[in-house]
Amino acid sequence: xxxxxxxxxxxxRYLVRIILAMALYLGSLFAAEVLIExxxxxxxxxxxxxxxxxxxxxxxxxIFARLVVEERDEFFRLLYIRQMMVATGLTLTAAAVWGFLExxxxxxxxxxxxxxxxxxxxLGIGAxxxxxxxGTYGECA
Amino acid sequence: xNNRLRVLRAERRWSxxxxxxxxxxxxxxxxxxxxxxxxxxLPLAFRIADIFQMTIEEIFLREEEVKAAE
Numbered sequence: 001x002x003x004x005x006x007x008x009x010x011x012x013r014y015l016v017r018i019i020l021a022m023a024l025y026l027g028s029l030f031a032a033e034v035l036i037e038x039x040x041x042x043x044x045x046x047x048x049x050x051x052x053x054x055x056x057x058x059x060x061x062x063i064f065a066r067l068v069v070e071e072r073d074e075f076f077r078l079l080y081i082r083q084m085m086v087a088t089g090l091t092l093t094a095a096a097v098w099g100f101l102e103x104x105x106x107x108x109x110x111x112x113x114x115x116x117x118x119x120x121x122x123l124g125i126g127a128x129x130x131x132x133x134x135g136t137y138g139e140c141a
Numbered sequence: 142x143n144n145r146l147r148v149l150r151a152e153r154r155w156s157x158x159x160x161x162x163x164x165x166x167x168x169x170x171x172x173x174x175x176x177x178x179x180x181x182x183l184p185l186a187f188r189i190a191d192i193f194q195m196t197i198e199e200i201f202l203r204e205e206e207v208k209a210a211e
Contacts, residue, residue, distance in 0.1 A: 075170035075179050135180050136169040 010070040017063040021056055028052035057116055058086060064123070079130050079138035086129050087122025091115055149193050159187045163192050174208045 007015075032049050035041040041049065068080045089106050099109045126136045150160050150171075157171045164171070164185070173179035174189075181189065190197045 072165070073167045073170055074182055074185060075173055076167060078179065134173055135176065136173070138169075140169075 008072075010067065010072065013064060013070065014046045014067045017066070020061070021059045021063060021068075024059075026054035028056055040069030043100065054113060057113065060116070060120060076138055079134065079136070082104075082130055083123050083126030090122040091119040094118055095134060105128055139140075142173065142175055142180045143204075143207045145200050145202070146189070148169070149195075149200065150175075159191070164188055 028049065032053060035049060036046050064080070064084060068077055068084075071077045071080065098107070100108055102109060131137045146160075150157070155163075157175070158168045161168045162169045166185070168181070170181075174181055186197050186201060190200055193200060
């Protein structure tokens with residue numbers, strides 16, 4: 001597939017996309033902190049700017065989906081799909097349980113942007129699950 | 142699914158990486174197929190069969206065949 005050395009084109013594209021998404025995320029987060037929090041920006045530009053970090057973060061889902069589509073090795077595709085299923089299952093379960101805990105008990109509120117963060121952590125747990133059941137973490141653990 | 146991949150590969154003195162390079166897949170894929178943890182798609186099974194110049198049935202064994210052999 002790639003021989004003994006080198007990085008596969010689909011993996012390289014994945015890494016480049018992740019770097020660009022994180023750069024956009026950090027840049028927009030910094031801009032929101034400065035322009036909205038410190039300088040009091042209001043109106044539609046503030047709404048747009050406040051949504052940007054979330055959109056940058058959400059691009060992770062698209063990036064991982066593209067990796068699944070572009071990956072030529074069918075076994076790795078299976079590993080990635082399993083990672084996503086584990087991550088999605090854990091995240092939605094945690095969100096559902098915490099939502100009811102917040103409703104009925106005096107627990108802290110969790111801001112919504114933590115759910116996609118948990119999803120990303122879930123990818124790591126999915127990779128561990130792959131290692132335990134299929135013998136390999138895959139390439140995007 | 143049981144298969145004879147490891148034996149066929151050993152007969153040719155190929156490493157898992159050698160076979161992976163010939164199939165254009167990862168070494169992990171070859172390992173997963175050999176150990177029965179992953180069943181290849183039909184197109185990949187045909188590629189494997191072509192490389193060993195055998196039929197799919199000569200490489201991949203039906204469950205009944207494995208039980209009968211035992």
